[in-house]
Amino acid sequence: MEQSRRITDSFPRRRRRGPGRPPGRLKDKKDKDKDKVQLKVKVRDCPRAPSQPPPDPALMEMLRRFDLSWEYGPCTGITRLQRWERAQELGLSPPGPIRDALLEHRDNPDVTY
């Protein structure tokens, strides 16, 4: 057992918490850029790679508008990519740039919704 292990090694101190965050999160989120992303997020499986450039606010805005558009069906409980592909199969012609953006930022957990 290492001697000088501190609790903050496993649970880094987080200074800022958004209003919509659920309390008592156990998942380890190493150096998340909290100031960039203020959207309501859920507990995710894949942590973001530390060397990720922060996502573009215009991109997040476009993704949010994609979520809220009613033509493609409900947005909760499935990833944005799954919703995009479902809309594609149903012939609702979702905008292509959304898919490119989703695939480009595949390892960014904010892509999950």
Add this chain to the structure above:
Amino acid sequence: MFSEQAAPTAQGLLAPPTAEPPIFPRLAVAGYSDCSQPFQLGERSFSRQYAHIYAVRLATMRPGLEQRARGRWGNDIALRRLSELQEGEKCCVVGTLFKVMQLQPSILQEISEEHNLVPQPPLPKYIQPCDELMLEDELQRIKLEGAIDVQRLVTGTIVAVYGCEQDDGRFLVEDHCFADLPPPLPWSGPSSNRFVLLASGLGLGSVSGEALLSTQLLVDVVTGHLGAEGEQSCAAHITRVILAGNLLSQNTQSRDTINKAKYLTKKTQAASVEAVKMLDEILLQLCTSVPVDVMPGEFDPTNYTLPQQPLHRCMLPLASAYATLRLVTNPYQANLDGVRFLGTSGQNISDIFKYSSMDDYLEILEWTLLAGHISPTAPDTLGCYPFYKSDPFILTECPHVYFCGNAPHFQSKLLQGKEGQRVLLVTVPDFSATQTACLVNLRDLSCQPITFSSFGADSED
């Protein structure tokens, strides 16, 4: 057909056995392919809500319904969404039906402590004259009234209504239509007589053993151990046996063990264990001779929500050694010798029976085919897996044989569609109650019942 061929040779039973016993080889299966992949669930995630399945259902069936509406009411009718409705304008709206029923069992009412109500006992039918119909599309809902039979329809059906909006906010319906029969499949059935035996509701493990003799008679006839040479040669024409659900009886679902204390239930075995052993022995006898497809039913040890996954082969160690045993899902779809079979174990039909004024199982079966959906009441009143990508219960192709198990009695009908569809509708009766199974002739899509009662005057039809 059986009795015509069998009767002349009955005298053979009174003669001494011949030196060379005749052998009747069973007709080999010409073509079989299982088409029930949409009903097989891979990974199961229940973290989704059911809004997805309704949204997908509406989005998938909308184009077909719009086409039907144009064909019926003219090419130039206005197809509107509920948000675009204008008062007094005659238009057509496509949406999902929702029936507001007072007697519908609601979990919220049951656990509401303020009302102090005893939970409602299960009723045979939950319809009432004051039920109302609402039409919902992606964004809004509206109450329907007019030329639409509120009692007959159930929640979850996709329908196109033609009418206009009244000034009090209701939609006055002048006419409505469903998705109608799906496009036909090409017919490549066999040219000689080939039979498929449909049976359901074996009900093993029940308290009374009356049906056991009939079950044994059924197995003996199919495997050729019973009857004279005529009957044996007819039985050789049976190419497959499909057991459509409820292999175990309702008695095996003993709920007492859940409520009793542990020390009282320590040495007792679940009733289903003995019943599954019996099922294994029966299936062993069948599988040595004929391919068998086993579909799970309401009381069988598999998941509750539709689509029910196949029974696990570890429960049937003796029978699953044979490749002729196929454990399949409920609903089940397969191509047998070029004939497309589609069927369920009856939960969808009996659920519609409870929430609709339709009384006849065959009528309900036909109605689900015309509505284009196997079980519209899932997930509202019938448990269903939360699909999000596609609704596998939508009928995209018209089957040749459409059956449902565990019906109160045997009924069959050959339905002819406008585009050349020919569907044989069969309601397979509950074997433990009626001792009747069905023989479907694949050559001409005819169906005859076969009864195995012990003390009846005529034992075979």
